[in-house]
Amino acid sequence: MALKDTVKHMKDLLEGITVDLDKAAGGNKAASQRVRTGTIRLEKMAKAYRKESITTERGRKPRAKAVTKASKASKAKKPAPKKAKPAAKKAMPKRRK
Secondary structure, eight states, rough: OOOHHHHHHHHHHHHHHOOOOOOOOOHHHHHHHHHHHHHHHHHHHHHHHHHHHHHHHSSSSSOOOOOHHHHHHHHHHOOOOOOOOOOOOOOOOOOOO
């Protein structure tokens, strides 16, 4: 998506959320659900906007992440560390009545 398209989409989402916010304030439960769903969509668009704005400011295409041996090794499953055995409890002397 181009940056301008992303901005337009974000504005449209925000307008829809504000309309539903007014309805939700009046007690409309369905509008409350639409607001919650809309905020999730807005969050995703905001993340896309950040990526696109950085790439346009730098004037280059986004890079693919390089996979190195070190990153593969860190992702490999490591064995769980051994737990120390708890110390044996000392027997308490019985009290006389």
